[in-house]
Each structure stands twice: as C-alpha cells, then as structure tokens.
Amino acid sequence: MKIKSFNVIPNLPENLKALDELSTNMWFTWNWDAIMMFVGIDDDLWHRSHRNPKWILGTLAPEKLEAISRDDNFLGKLNEIKSKFENYMAFKDTWFAKTAQDPDKTMQVAYFSMEYGIGEGLPIYSGGLGMLSGDHLKSASDLGMPLVGVGLLYRKGYVQQVLNRDCWQVERYPENDWYNMPVQIVKDAAGKPLRVEVEFAGEKVKIGVWQVPVGRTSLFLLDTNLPENSPETRTITEQLYGGDRENRIRQ
Template sequence: MNTKYNTWYHPYKVDKKYSNKVAYFSMEFGIHQGLKIYSGGLGFLAGSHMRSAFELKQNVIGIGMLWKYGYYDQARNKDKTLRTDFIEKTYNFLEDTGIEVTVKIHNNPNVKVRAFVLKPEIFGSVPIYLLSTDIEGNDHLSRTITDKLYDANENTRIAQSIVLGIGGAKVVEALGGADKYHLNEGHALPAFYYLKSKGVKKNNFVFTTHTPEKAGNEERDANYLNNFGFFGRKLSNEELSQEIVNGNKLNYTVAALRMAKKANAVSKLHAKVSKDMWKGFDRTCKIVPITNAQNQNFWQDKKLKKAWEDKKERTFVNRKKALKSELFKDVLDQTQKLFDPEVLTIVWARRFAGYKRADLLLHDIERFERLINNKKYPVQIIWSGKPYPRDFSGIDIFNKLVHYSKYRPNLAVLIGYEMRLSRKLKEGSDVWLNTPRITREASGTSGMSAAMNGSVNVSINDGWIPEFQRNNKNSFILPEQDYKMPVWEQDKLDAENLYDILENKVLPTYYDKPHKWQEIVFNGISDVLPEFSSHRMADQYYKELFN
C-alpha cells in the first residue's frame, strides 16, 4: 500500500483556478480499452473529463466501481449473431489503498467496501478510486454486488447505488472530504442522503442529468428503498413523504435535482428538454447547459491533426486512407470481407438502443439496395455497438443487421465496440451517421471525436449537433421532424431524407468534388475544436458548478 493514495493526492501543484476539491461520482469510466469498467457514452464522457482534469491540473478525483466482469464481452454465436460473455477481469496495475468502509444493505449492516486506486501515471487521468465488494469477509451475495455494470437484477442495482453512493462518500471522507460532491447521473444518489445526514450542506452538492430516456431516470418504490438502506438511515414516514413523486416512487433524477445546489444538462437543447421534463416538480434546482465533450489528446490521430494544421490536403487524404486500411483489417478479420480504402465508408457506431435507430437505413429496402449497389458512387457501411445484454429489442436489431449484411460484400457488422475499435472507426470512416429520434439524444459525443478525425457528421439535428452544425459546410443535417408526430411517421420521413442526402449530396460531393469534400472535412475539425474538446468542458464545470 502506498500511503499517499489514502490521502487526497495529485502528482502536480493544483492550478489556483481549480483549487476546490471535487469528488466526481460515476457508475462507469472509459479511461482505457484495457480497464473494462464502462459500457458506452456516459463512461467515455467521464473518462475524457478525468483526462482533461489531469491535463489542466484540477483538484478532482473520480469515484467509481471495480466491475469484476466489466459490462460484458461481445462475442458471436455460430451464425454470427450476438453472444454476451461475462469473463473475469484482473487488474494488476490498480493499487489497494487500504481504505475499507462498510455499508448497510438490506439486513446486512456490514457489507465491506474496499477502494483501489488508478494512479495518475498509469493512463494520464486524475486519481480514480474504484470500489469493490469482492473481498475477504463478505458473504457470497455481497461479493457479487460489484460483478456486472448495470446488472439486470433490481436488487443488485439498488445495492450498487448504495455501494457507489454511501461507500464512495465514506471513502471520500477517509481521504479528507471534498468541497463539492458531483454526481454524474443519478446512480450514486445515496451519497447525497448520507452526506446530508452528516451535516454536509446543499451548497456542496452538484448533479449532471444525462438522458431524456425514461429508463435512464430510475424510479423505484420509496418504501422498498427505505427498507433496503438506500438513504443511509431509516427515514420516518414524514421524511419519506417529502421525497416521493408519482404515488409512492422515488425518482432518482428529481431527488438529485432537489438536493443539489445546481445541476447541468449535457447540451443546450438538452437543457431545454430537461427543464420541460422536470418543470412539474417543486423544489428542484436550476439546470444550466454544459455541453459534453471529448479529450482531443486521446481521440485525435496525431498525423491527421498535423496535416489539418498545415492545411495539407494530400497528406491528410493519404493518412485517412492508411487509417481506413487499418480499420478494414478488422472488417476482414471479423467478416471475411475486403473493403476498399478508395470507397466512401459510412459508420454507424454507438449503443444499440431502439431510439438511436441503427436500422434506419433499411427502412425502405428498395431504396437501400439501390444505394448499396450504385456502381457510379460505391459505398461501404459498417455498424458496430453494444446493446444492453438484456435489451432484447436492441439485440434483435443487431442480429437483423448481421443476417442482412452476411452475403453483401460492402456491409459489415462488427463486435467488440469498446474504446480501441471506437477510435479505429472514427479514424477510418468518411461519414459518421447519427440517427436518433429527435429530442431523445441528450448530447451524443461520438460525432465529436469522429469530426476530430475528419469523419463528416451526417446527422439528425439533436443533442450537441445544433451547436456545431453548419449544414453543407461542416456536416450534412437532416430536416427536423415534429417530435410529437407518431414514431412510424418520423421514421419514414427521416429515412427518405437520409436517402436523399446520401444520394444527392454526400456521395456526389465525395466522388465528384474532392476539394469541396476536403473543405467540409477541415471545417468540421476547425469547428469541433476547441469548442467540443473536454478541456473546455472541464473548465466550464469549475466556472459554473464547482466554484
């Protein structure tokens, strides 16, 4: 045990602008491919934040969970459809801090939680303290709490929130306490209840809400949570009545908005959507927009960056082709298909969730077949992403694309959508396709790191995109639909517009006007930096939430 990691520690002199001590709680952190404690966007965002906090010398630490089996390993069945594997992970580079705390879960008052630290020098982040219950002295059930990120079992999920929230808060106390406790999404909500009971004031609590999706704003029976130990102590009926909404439910987001001094949404549009979503609830705090961002040093290819800075078009195009060839080795390895670096390559890659519409391109099969069989303007398409392991409709869409693309030489569905592949897809794509139903994508950050690598966003005007897009100049944007119209109608219109944009704008520009295409690519890079790099975001958090 290295004693400096059981005190509040940074390997640098903290910049005076960022001197407030901030403990940043998140269920997942995407710091590196090899540390598999993330599932997707929320983790990638948290990882970029922790890297920028380190690079800007901020007084921040991360509090997260040490998932024994990670999220899941994406594999294939015999027919190439999706298989979810849970394989034990062991991390020899994490250090045991020696900090051990206990939390009460249901009828067990002594569930032990141990903190392991990811040191700054390992991956270039602020120290991140990762909590595990898989330790000596815990019974079997307690040891399984930190097995799987986003476990499908309701009781396990509640227990995970208690471990991250109350266990995490106790670990921060052991490190000397913080000036601000920041919840990245509502998973660690018990931290606020526990700290409040210890006399920590509302002024010290801040909160980020991430999603307009119902599933992302957890709601559970308040009495059940009270008996489970969610609040850190047993609340009286009167106290509980102050917390409940919608009958007898505790809504994690509403509760966090009531307890925090200030909260943020993750794009300007999302701030409007959030205010509208939660306006019917009393005592909620102000929600300001702090748009998500990604870490440029981590995500942007250095040679592409140099060619863009020097405005060397040919150098950029050659480097892009080399990166496409690298990506196509993965395509060949996984699908036995030979992709051509000269051909325009479209990538759709993110979590497979219904509202993100991975299969929107297949809405009109006749039009789609025409698009993929066009000899004048050839196209290659790659899909990649992980559905939640129990999201059977998401898995169905994934498998539908697998079956459809199997015998088509220019279509591929890749597994293993983690940080390494995500980066290769951004570096090796010409077009980054983003097709959520409008107002449903709070921010969406994959298009930011794609744009940094010269991949042109073809997108619905949702999330962060309205703040970035200059249609036909740095991206191609679909006309906006009325989000209140029936879903099937939105899908039909969006699909038609998507085919039109690809056929009449994207493909002709790429093949017939390469200089114009390159201008759009360079504009995309210029417009995404520095506005959507996480240095801006990490600085803005201090200015608007932490100071």
C-alpha cells in the same frame, strides 16, 4: 486437488524501470508519443492486450526485454517520454492554480459515476457515460483540478457480443484480471488492504478500495467481492449494469 494462482511481476532491467510507472498511470492514454512507444515494443501484443501496457510487460519474454534494454533508439524515446511525464506531474502553474478562489488549497471534489471509459485496458465502461466520465478525469488532470473519481470495481465489466461459428450472436462476460491491469490496492497505515465498513440495507458491508492513477488525479474503485461479505453482497460489484433491478439500485 487444490489449484493456486500466482501473480508474476516482471523483473525489468534497470534502464527500463520507467516503463513500470508509465504503464500504470493512465496518462499514456492521451499521450500519442507514449502510445507509440508501447506499440513499438510489440504491435501484436498491444492489440491483443486491448492496449494494456501493464499486461504487455508481464507477457514479454525475458529475452525480448533484454533486447529492448540494449536498443539505444528505444531507450532514447523512453527517456524523452519519462521526462515529459515527470514534467507534467510536477507542473504547478495550472489553470486551476491560476483561477480558483481557493487560497488555502482545501478544496476537494469527488466525482461519482457508474462507469469510466479511460482506456480499453480498463474495461469498466459500456458507452457514452463512461467516455464522458473518463474525459472529465483526464480534463481535471490537465487543468490541475483537485478532483478524484469514485466508481465500482466490476469483476466482469460489461457484456461483450461476439459471433460464434454458426454466426449467431452470443454474449461473453470475461473476468477482469486486476493484477494485470493498471489498478492497485489501496493499503492502510499498517500496509494491509484498506477496508471501509458501511451499513447497507441493515447489513454491515466491507468495501475494498483500488486506485487508478489518471495523470495528476486518481480514480478510486470500490469492491464488495470480499470473503468477509455475504454471497449476495459480493455480487454488488459483480458486473456493470448486471443482475436484477434491486442489485442495480444497490450499485
């Protein structure tokens, strides 16, 4: 028997459409009003989702969405936060615009890191380096810097340590469900998933690209877990700091 998986996209009522963009731009992670709005939708789901509003919207029952769409108090907050987000994105008089010696506006900075701690709902980090990298992207957005982050799309992210029923520590490697996380596939001019080809250790490797909006900037995550690649190559982006020494060097 062949089992197929389907990605369900929530059909939001018209007056809740703004939630779609607000849930997929990581701007909400450093905006308290936006955070509290998502908490107000369903406090239990907020914590169960590890603070991932995109997952929440895909999990809510249609009746709950319909009830929210008739809640004038919530709609007032939503419109207020939507306006705040739009003003933030459109703001041009940033620190970089006022101080940078870049009259032609051609400067572009690429920031590379093994991990990015932007929010719990995007588990591609383990600790201090990730938090630093994530904060750099958030600061670049606030300052209006022409900076983009580049990292890896880890299928399993970092190890999670839990206690079993006998109180022994065990390790878990849950797989990330990208279609319920604030990431999106980058597509080419023909509307197909973008593929970049590089030669790596004598082998041609296909790389997929995913984008995470972080305020005014973006994080681009590279993915080798593609059918076009060899089994060994596909494991490059299997897990953050996973595999043997050779695989870590390849990462």
